[in-house]
Amino acid sequence: MRKVFSRPESLRDVPFHYCPGCTHGVIHRLVAEVIDELGVRDIAVGVGPVGCSVFTYEYFDCDMFQGSHGRAPAVATGIKRVLPDRVVFTYQGDGDLAAIGTGEIVHAAARGEKFTVIFVNNAIYAMTGGQMAPTTLLGQVTKTTPYGRDKEINGFPVKICEMLAPLDGSAYLARVAVHNPKNIINAKKAIKKAFQVQLDGLGFALVEVLSACPTNWGLDPASAMRWLAENMIPYYPLGEYKTPGRTL
């Protein structure tokens, strides 16, 4: 019998703590598959955030750091500058990257730091129990926007790819989603490119992954996938925002 699917080597065989229907697991697998396919597990060093994916150091089977909230790009800068021949990546959520860590991500991109950022955007602070994130959509109900996000009070959701694109140091920026198989395949392609850009020494690479949080959205997993497609994608259009030498 032919084995058609197995767990990537770069992912440890341990139970994930993620909620049912959460797409962190899918994104972990895609990153691990890419690390396997590029054959860089032995030289990979990852940095996890504070947030739902704080335990990434338990899940990826390569050297890992747990960084403080929002500072993974600074930690990765320290690692990559000391070890330029290693493959360095950060894995960050939207609260981590687009709120408290805005300064670090902007300046890592501006410096053209040669590492890869996996940015998981689920439009909510999930680990702390469902508060408004910088990426929460207008009108979206969260624990701290019980009447829906109001632009007069909370302003507008932050579009990270669009924000980083004008910086000369960013080489690859793409937004993908993981709510159905077709998009998961596209997401993997983008993640692989983002690692390849690092291997080629071309500059800063970031993939924003639109991700579902059924628990804190108050939806069942299938409805959460639909909610993502119907609400997040129109505001956060998918596609490549920048490829080496070209802003799209």
Next chain:
Amino acid sequence: MSRVLMKGNEAIGEGAVQAGCRYFFGYPITPQSELTHYLAKRLPEVGGLYMQAESEVASINMVYGAAGAGARVMTSSSGPGISLMQEGISYLAGAELPCVIVNMMRGGPGLGNIAPSQSDYFQATRGGGHGDYRTITLAPNSVQEIIDMMKKAFDLADKYRNPVILMADGVMGQMMEPVDLDDEAPAPEVVSKTWAADGMKGRGHKNIINSLYVVPEELERHNRELGRKYAEIEAREVMLEEYRLDGAEVALVAFGTTSRVCRAVVERARSRGIPAGLIRPIALWPFPYDFIAAVAAGVKCFLVVEMNMGQMVEDVQMAVKGLVPVHFYGRCGGMVPAAGDVLKEVETIWRGGGEQK
């Protein structure tokens, strides 16, 4: 070996290079600017990297990454910037990463001013950030000592896998003194760091740099292990200089800049028939409690002199345990105690028989 005239700030930089440090991440702040100017020029000469970060918060996290990757790495700042670094220093202590952090102290609280001060004593010796941890804290008082101490600082950091803070002030930073210097910067010392997360490369297992322990029993075990390490540091790494304590009845205690003033005070007091001596803690943590306790058994009183409202004096009181009076003389805001004023204080105390006012 050559003899050169150097500023304290430059000596920190050259001392770091001599100690094999090749990475600096920092953010501009007065009064440590000359140090960054020096290293920005010097580090590339020896194949190192000087990087200006977007903030002190970013700097200390770059240090966290570089230290976890196995490098000898440092940052420097002053009061407000060191405050911003505290979360990162707590992470470094929690994840047991070695690094050197220089604090060229300035006056506070708030923006205070850029004039010399010793008001970050509590912050440095009590951990400074959140959680239960300690940072080895060193306080040089001459440019030559700075050069030698940088090597010691990196060695201690590596030995104990713990952040080391070197504290001085604008006086020390600006002061020029002749120093003996190796002509060639030695190649960076290769310290085996089997714990570094630098890529598995056939190691067969992954390394993790982490300070998260979700299970209470595990965090308590970690806290106790750190506690054992701190106890070992307290037992082994006390550093002090004693000056004319023989027959002394008034023991002055001062560190850094004020210790230089107090040395002159001891001379002048002795010439006036007052048996004064000086204890200079070189390490502020671990603090020389036992030494001071032993001195307390033979003197009439202590006079602690600081450029703050009274911080190290609390450690001296803890060591003396009420056996004899502990007096305090402090100047702040950038005012450096004048030897004449401290001498007057010594004379007043001495005339009063060493009694507490």
